[in-house]
Each structure stands twice: as C-alpha cells, then as structure tokens.
Amino acid sequence: MQMCLSHPTHGYYANPYNPIFGARGDFITSPEISQVFGELVGVWLLSQWMQVGQARKLRLIELGPGRGTLVDDILRTLSRFPACAKAIQDVHLVETSEALRSVQEAKLRPILSRLDVAAHWHDGLDRIDVSAQNEVYSMVVAHEFFDALPFHLLQHTSDGWKEILIASADNTNNQAQSTDNPAESTAQDSAGKQTRFQTVLAATPLSKVLAASSPRFDKLPVGATLEVSPVAWSIARQIAQLVGGKNAGCALIIDYGAEHLFGNSFRAFKNHRHVDPFSIPGECDLTVNVDFAYLKEAASDAAQALGPIPQADFLTGMGLEQRVEVLARAAQSEERADSIRQAARRLVDRSSMGEQYKMLGLVGKDREIRTDTVWPFATS
Known part of the structure; x- marks a missing residue:
C-alpha cells in the first residue's frame, strides 16, 4: 500500500499525470467542495489558541496537504484576526510527493507572502522539532491522512x-x-x-x-x-507529543471511519468508482477506514481526546449555516448562491459525508478544559 501510494516515481501521489483530486480525479475532499470547511476548521484552531492566552507564537502543521486548499483556507481565516496574524511563525507541511509539494507551494505563495511567514516541507512528522512546543503553540491538522497509511x-x-x-x-x-x-x-x-x-x-x-x-x-x-496500522499508532503518538503539555497546542484529525475496529474496509478508487486494489497499482487511490479508538489509545499518554463526532455535528456547531448565508447573500448571482448552499449541504449530508467523516480533537493532557472551551465537542 505504501509503495503503491508513495513510491517516488511510480506512486499514486507522486505521479503528476494522476489528477487525484476533483471532478477529473478519483475523489473530491471537503475543502475542495466548500471554502467554509477550512474556515470553520481555522476558527476552531483559533479558539483553542485564544483559550491559552495568545501569549506565544504559533505554527500550523498539516499532514498530507493535498493541493494545499485546506491550509490556505485556514491561513486566510487566521489572518483576519490581527493578533493571530502577527503570531503566526511558520507553516509545516508533511508531504512526500514532490509533484504535490510544487502544487502546494504555488497555492500558498500569495498568503505566505502577505503574512511574511515561511513554509517548510517534511517527509515525516518526526522531522518537526518537538522541543519547540515550549516556545510555540502547535496547531496540527490531518485531513484524510490516516486512511492512506499502510496497515x-x-x-x-x-x-x-x-x-x-x-x-x-x-x-x-x-x-x-x-x-x-x-x-x-x-x-x-x-x-x-x-x-x-x-x-x-x-x-x-x-x-x-x-x-x-x-x-x-x-x-x-x-x-x-482485523485491520490495524502500527504507522497510524506511531503518528497519533507523535501528534499527541506535539500538542501535549498544558498549553502546547491542539490538533484535529478528520477522516472517515468510526470509534471501533474494522476488518474489511480496504478498497481502491479510480475515477470516483471502486476498483480492484490489485488491478492497476500506482494508478488508483487506496484507502482503509480509520479506527479512531486506536488513535485515542495511542495518544492517551500525552493528550486528551475530544470526540470523535460526525463532521455534520462539528460544522453545524461551528456555525456552518450562518457562514453559508453570509456568502450566499454576497454572491453575484442567484445561481452562485444556490451553488454555495448546495456545497454546504453536501458537507453535512447525514447519508454521506456528514456522518461518514469524523472529527477527533486533541489537546494537552494537563490542560483544564470545560465543555464551552472545546465546543462543539462534549466532554465526559
């Protein structure tokens, strides 16, 4: 699975001739459907930084950034708050595909230039300095990342x-x-x-x-x-270490799966359709459902887990409807307004993305939290 997806020349993500994302690709992700997704993720990350006093610089870390759409929307959202914009120190992107790195760099160049911050690319999360957590607040995002890890x-x-x-x-x-x-x-x-x-x-x-x-x-x-990924376990622990401590940071893991184990979820996609995983290796997307309970167990030594909750609950709780209506009213045509609303409905559709995708939050284990400080997650 790792070779088929990440081989430097023949891997699915490394081959520039594989469209991968969007209508012409093999799948479409939530950030590509609507900008509101990334904006609300950004607002949640911002709220966590504000809860710890806004005293430290912050760094944004994304695992598997795709075309860079999500991190671009997050940075655009954070930049609207002057204190936060000044606090952004740098951006770290975990990406092994040189082809996708080029796409991400082109996408992020305008916002990075405006904020006067640098972006750094890494082959793995272990290349990011964990000791810096005492100096900076780490915001970590992993969207549709764990489902592509070998198992x-x-x-x-x-x-x-x-x-x-x-x-x-x-x-x-x-x-x-x-x-x-x-x-x-x-x-x-x-x-x-x-x-x-x-x-x-x-x-x-x-x-x-x-x-x-x-x-x-x-x-x-x-x-x-039983499908089990030791790589997922290791990376979940690394994320927990980055955000661990009382005010070290926060993380959002967004993927399809549930808080239980799976035994028969391995599948492949090509042109938005299921295909035999062995039929065209290196030319199709391979994926497996995420066992969120396993990630929580891996992170438990250093972080507190929030959720997981369905994507629909997270986005609705973060004000999806209100934000969509603002964008729809500002649209230049009624057709554009309808398109904005339809995209948002797709994100929270309970028969599809709204329920299939889950949002798992992580904050430092020593942080004292209340339900209102980690909204829309509920604490036990």
Whole structure:
C-alpha cells in the first residue's frame, strides 16, 4: 500500500499525470467542495489558541496537504484576526510527493507572502522539532491522512492470531497456509504481463504484537479479521507529543471511519468508482477506514481526546449555516448562491459525508478544559 501510494516515481501521489483530486480525479475532499470547511476548521484552531492566552507564537502543521486548499483556507481565516496574524511563525507541511509539494507551494505563495511567514516541507512528522512546543503553540491538522497509511490484516484463528498476506496464486510457499476462501485478484504490469494474487495466512511476529496492541482486540471471536496500522499508532503518538503539555497546542484529525475496529474496509478508487486494489497499482487511490479508538489509545499518554463526532455535528456547531448565508447573500448571482448552499449541504449530508467523516480533537493532557472551551465537542 505504501509503495503503491508513495513510491517516488511510480506512486499514486507522486505521479503528476494522476489528477487525484476533483471532478477529473478519483475523489473530491471537503475543502475542495466548500471554502467554509477550512474556515470553520481555522476558527476552531483559533479558539483553542485564544483559550491559552495568545501569549506565544504559533505554527500550523498539516499532514498530507493535498493541493494545499485546506491550509490556505485556514491561513486566510487566521489572518483576519490581527493578533493571530502577527503570531503566526511558520507553516509545516508533511508531504512526500514532490509533484504535490510544487502544487502546494504555488497555492500558498500569495498568503505566505502577505503574512511574511515561511513554509517548510517534511517527509515525516518526526522531522518537526518537538522541543519547540515550549516556545510555540502547535496547531496540527490531518485531513484524510490516516486512511492512506499502510496497515496489516490479521485473522483470529483457533491457533491464535495470524497475518493475512498477499502471495502469487501460483507461487505460495510452504510456510504460509491458504485461507479457506482465498481472495484472488489479477494485476497487470507495464509490459502487459498478468499476475494472479491470493491471500494466505501466516504466523508472523507482527501478528502477535499487533493483536496485543489494544485490549479491545482480545474480545474478538475466532474467525474475526482485523485491520490495524502500527504507522497510524506511531503518528497519533507523535501528534499527541506535539500538542501535549498544558498549553502546547491542539490538533484535529478528520477522516472517515468510526470509534471501533474494522476488518474489511480496504478498497481502491479510480475515477470516483471502486476498483480492484490489485488491478492497476500506482494508478488508483487506496484507502482503509480509520479506527479512531486506536488513535485515542495511542495518544492517551500525552493528550486528551475530544470526540470523535460526525463532521455534520462539528460544522453545524461551528456555525456552518450562518457562514453559508453570509456568502450566499454576497454572491453575484442567484445561481452562485444556490451553488454555495448546495456545497454546504453536501458537507453535512447525514447519508454521506456528514456522518461518514469524523472529527477527533486533541489537546494537552494537563490542560483544564470545560465543555464551552472545546465546543462543539462534549466532554465526559
């Protein structure tokens, strides 16, 4: 999965000929649908900085910035508040694709120039200085980032947990035991040669380690499958360390998934349609649902978790309707006003994005919080 998405020359995100986003691409994201999404995310981040006294400089960090639309909307929102605009120290973007880095730089150049701040690109979150949290307030955003991280697929058998691996259908080794119903698939390489694949079960060292990484997994019955990402666990902990401490920062993780485990959510998209994940590797988007409970467990040592709550609840609670009406009234035509309203309705549609996407907030573990200070999240 990581090679198919992030290979420096053949990966899905690295290839400039893959449109990826928008109507011509393979999927469309909330920030691309309406500017209001990024504005309300920016307002929430701003409110958290204001709650800790506005005393420190701040830095904005986004993981997987796409075309840069979300971070651009956030910066535009923050810049409308003079004290906040002066406090912005720099912007950090975690992006491995050189092609997307170029798109992001072009998108952000005007707002960065106006604010007189610099942007820095990183291959990983671990490249960002954690010790600086005592000097700056970190605002971290990860939108549709965790769903693209590599994962391991485990199955609970009568002999314990085993890992489901991918093998050539005509070249399985003796150490791997075929599953009862192997999922077969066919891939075609650049020379047109076809290879069949199937899933096989194997007792790997990781199968035991990952199965023990959450107490929730112990309750799964024999026969259950489990998608688990150690990379997601690691990055969630890194985010928690960045925002950890009493007033160190805040984070928003936005993705589709739920606060429970998944066992069969791996899928691929091409031209807004489901395709076989093995059919055209490097040319389609690969994704898996996010287990938000797993992220909360990973972050629990350093951060307090807020939510997750559905995207519709977050956006509505942050004033989506009021902001949309302001934009609609300012539109130059009734058609444009209708388009603004329709886009907003799509974001909060309970039969689709409004419920499928969840928003998870993180703040420092030592911070004293009340329900009104972390609105629209409710505290237990």
